[in-house]
Amino acid sequence: MDVPFPLPNPNACEDSGISCPLAAGESYTYVASLPVLKQYPAISLDVKFELKQDNHEDVICVVFPVRIE
Template sequence: MDNKGIRTVALIVASFLAVSAEVIQFKDCLPSEGVTGHATSVELSPCTSQPCNFKHGQTVNVKITFTANNDTPTLKSTVYGIVFNVPVEFPLPNADACSNSGLTCPIQKGQTYTYSSSFDVKDSYPQIELVVMWKLQGASSNEVCFTFPDVHQ
């Protein structure tokens, strides 16, 4: 393949990735839940329309941008599905948000960070519509906590 062909393939791939990622609408968790900060942007892919519809066997990519409200030596990522108003944890393959996510700990107050991760939609996950709650938890507080879809739009 010549250079023109390689550029064309790269452009097609870049266009596909740009189209398949969606900046989603989300709602911050309540301050009473120990949240001191919030996400400034959340992107999910593949998500072609909202609410996002993930299928068994897909790998979902997430990118969360936030400004830290606290210094913290650690950061843990936790995801819950809200089923009948009860949060049910969905284990992530790597809950340590300071490794393999684009972040370097310690997290410093006032700095802006982008956390990136992915997870597989396992066949064992129920096929139901639910609200997802995502937390990035520091050593002493929740730096980020939000739910999606934002059902209060």
């Protein structure tokens, strides 16, 4: 089940290490951080991270395992 967890800054073109518009064939490094609060339970799960264009099409979509202890 997907549970949305919005980033503090939803605009990937601001304060993320990349500049827009993106150019085809180029490499970019996107930087973001999220706080891990003490209230979060110890859990292992898969995180799906998506960056979308203004028209809601995916720029990138990755799934990776996460463990909170």
